[in-house]
Amino acid sequence: MGHGHHHHHHHDHVGGAADVPPALDLTIPDGELSASDVSRRGFLRSAGLLGAGAAASVLASPSSPAVASPASPQGLTWLAGDHHIHTQYSSDAQYRVIDQAKHGQAYGLDWLVITDHGSNAHAKIGVEKVNPDILATRAELKELLTFQGLEWNIPGAEHATVFVHPGRNEVDVLKRFELAYDGSQLPATNTEAQNEAAAIAGIQFLGEQVRARKVEGALFLANHPARRGIDSPHEIRNWRDADPTVAIGMEGAPGHQAAGIPAPNGRGGARGYYDNNPSAASYPGYPLEAYRTWGGFDWMTATVGGLWDSLLAEGRAWWVTVNSDSHVNYLDQSDRGPNSNFEVNGRYNDPVYTGVVNTGAGDFWPGFYGRTNVGARTRSYKAVMDGLRDGRVWVDHGRLIKNLDARVRVAGASGAGTPLGGVLRVKRGVATELALDIDLQDVPNWRQFVPVLKRVDVIVGTVTGAVTDKDTFTAPDTKVVKSFEVSARTGKLTVRYNLGRLDKPFYLRVRGTDGNRTQPGLMGAAVDPYGPALDAVGNADPWGDLWFYSNPIWVLPK
Numbered sequence: 001m002g003h004g005h006h007h008h009h010h011h012d013h014v015g016g017a018a019d020v021p022p023a024l025d026l027t028i029p030d031g032e033l034s035a036s037d038v039s040r041r042g043f044l045r046s047a048g049l050l051g052a053g054a055a056a057s058v059l060a061s062p063s064s065p066a067v068a069s070p071a072s073p074q075g076l077t078w079l080a081g082d083h084h085i086h087t088q089y090s091s092d093a094q095y096r097v098i099d100q101a102k103h104g105q106a107y108g109l110d111w112l113v114i115t116d117h118g119s120n121a122h123a124k125i126g127v128e129k130v131n132p133d134i135l136a137t138r139a140e141l142k143e144l145l146t147f148q149g150l151e152w153n154i155p156g157a158e159h160a161t162v163f164v165h166p167g168r169n170e171v172d173v174l175k176r177f178e179l180a181y182d183g184s185q186l187p188a189t190n191t192e193a194q195n196e197a198a199a200i201a202g203i204q205f206l207g208e209q210v211r212a213r214k215v216e217g218a219l220f221l222a223n224h225p226a227r228r229g230i231d232s233p234h235e236i237r238n239w240r241d242a243d244p245t246v247a248i249g250m251e252g253a254p255g256h257q258a259a260g261i262p263a264p265n266g267r268g269g270a271r272g273y274y275d276n277n278p279s280a281a282s283y284p285g286y287p288l289e290a291y292r293t294w295g296g297f298d299w300m301t302a303t304v305g306g307l308w309d310s311l312l313a314e315g316r317a318w319w320v321t322v323n324s325d326s327h328v329n330y331l332d333q334s335d336r337g338p339n340s341n342f343e344v345n346g347r348y349n350d351p352v353y354t355g356v357v358n359t360g361a362g363d364f365w366p367g368f369y370g371r372t373n374v375g376a377r378t379r380s381y382k383a384v385m386d387g388l389r390d391g392r393v394w395v396d397h398g399r400l401i402k403n404l405d406a407r408v409r410v411a412g413a414s415g416a417g418t419p420l421g422g423v424l425r426v427k428r429g430v431a432t433e434l435a436l437d438i439d440l441q442d443v444p445n446w447r448q449f450v451p452v453l454k455r456v457d458v459i460v461g462t463v464t465g466a467v468t469d470k471d472t473f474t475a476p477d478t479k480v481v482k483s484f485e486v487s488a489r490t491g492k493l494t495v496r497y498n499l500g501r502l503d504k505p506f507y508l509r510v511r512g513t514d515g516n517r518t519q520p521g522l523m524g525a526a527v528d529p530y531g532p533a534l535d536a537v538g539n540a541d542p543w544g545d546l547w548f549y550s551n552p553i554w555v556l557p558k
Helices: 035-046 097-106 121-142 168-181 192-211 232-243 307-313 381-390
Strands: 004-007 077-085 111-117 147-152 159-164 218-222 247-251 319-322 371-374 395-396 401-410 421-426 431-440 454-464 481-483 493-503 506-513 547-550 553-557
Touching: 004 147, 004 247, 077 097, 077 147, 077 159, 077 381, 077 431, 097 121, 111 121, 111 371, 111 454, 121 147, 121 168, 147 168, 147 218, 147 381, 159 192, 192 218, 192 232, 218 232, 218 381, 232 307, 247 547, 307 421, 307 454, 319 395, 371 381, 381 506, 395 401, 395 431, 431 454, 431 506, 431 553, 454 493, 481 493
Parallel strands: 077 111, 111 147, 218 247, 247 319, 421 553
Antiparallel strands: 004 493, 077 371, 147 159, 159 218, 371 395, 395 547, 401 431, 431 493, 454 481, 454 506, 506 547, 506 553
16 A cells, blocks of 8 residues: 655656557547457447547547646646636726736736626627736736636536637637627527537637637636536536537636635635525536535535546546636725726726725635646746646645645656646556655745645546436545545655556546545545535635645556
8 A cells, every 4th residue: 555754756757658559549540450459449439438429538539638748747837826817897896907916926826817707898898908908917927927818607507717828819719709609698588408509619619719720729617616506517518528628627616715704804604605505597416515615615526426526437638726716805905996887988997995904805816825736848828728728737725735746657667657637558457556746835825824734635436438427427436545644744745655456447636635624525434534524604714624636647558
């Protein structure tokens, strides 16, 4: 079994991912395969692991985003960011772009996305008017990568971050997308089927703009997916299948975390504003527990063996992130400028100082609490988008840890291994291991205490292939297989965990906590004995329990 200890551990880099087997390489016609490869391809197709039924699977093709060449730890720069931030160009927010950007940079962010709400005013005025402010911010804060995006009202569903690579067509592409596909712009008489089709068409439109070289990249991430229960499992799968190079994941934890700070010091509400109940628009299969956060994280992500795991068990590359969703920030002392007319101008006047401390606000400044850490090969817009698309991502709250490097490799190998989001292919019977290195936190976070990591969980699930029911949201074979208690307070935690000899395809992900609040997961103590606790409305201090989550790594037979 594995062991945990802390010391410095160095690896030499071994390059190149394993070659894709001919049976999995859909660029090779059936007629050019050997009889055994034809047989294997037929089996994989019948299981839904190849072809159209597996459009978003890590097994789909060698060009799948998840099939990435392993990178050495020295080859990646971890860039912290936030993809969900509002400004005075949103009807329910107030800050200038430069306000959000300067705070984000001061709180340690390397990249961020401005995502004002899709609306009539934004589609017709705001999407264009905010651009000069973003360009000015890029010029003033050259070390901060500032993307322009928007928060899409997904037709018939929740919201999503949509953003594009900077360039001369960024406004044009976003404006055409919003006017044609934002839920606020579509007929109120649309049927459920029409709305779901419009969402798929919108994602496909973004992919078409990339292929037409209008923009260098476009990404979609579903925001606060379980908040109102209206993002059904089949919709999430359909978004991913619409274009896996665009629709890449969801918020693993929502913003608005300050909303849980108990009164009288805070709002005394629910973390993420997750205080809802099922409605007529909600997916009826979701349990009531889905409408609350768990240790600050969305039920879809926090539940071991739940919806996120059901996607990963199919082999779907679907990543999780965290962010601020900053609109109006806790303890700030400003308000919207006087004489504002949002509907006419598409923006509020610049904020003004009030001298009144806002303890009722539900948000933190970008970077103050949550961060999405992306393994980028260079410090550039393209590298951040590539890292997000490839799943080289881990997330944390409250700066629980300083850094994380997780890889899977052949047991005993000296190479760096396959990083987060990647696929390691080995022959059946070959033993593999998890190599996990965590830099423990030794400086105070922005709340002025040094977080202490107490436990790391290794979560493993079998890759079972495409589901027959697209509304599946459980993965019965996924569970916590090993927990490491952490006694060290500083330095590096080094874990080497033997995953055994490969007999069936699987994936793994890791999770860590300060251990302050835990309870058995929704699937039972045998699946997740010490998972995050259900957050109680009115008593859910976001600083009271901190967690990190990694994205997955798959191990598949050659």
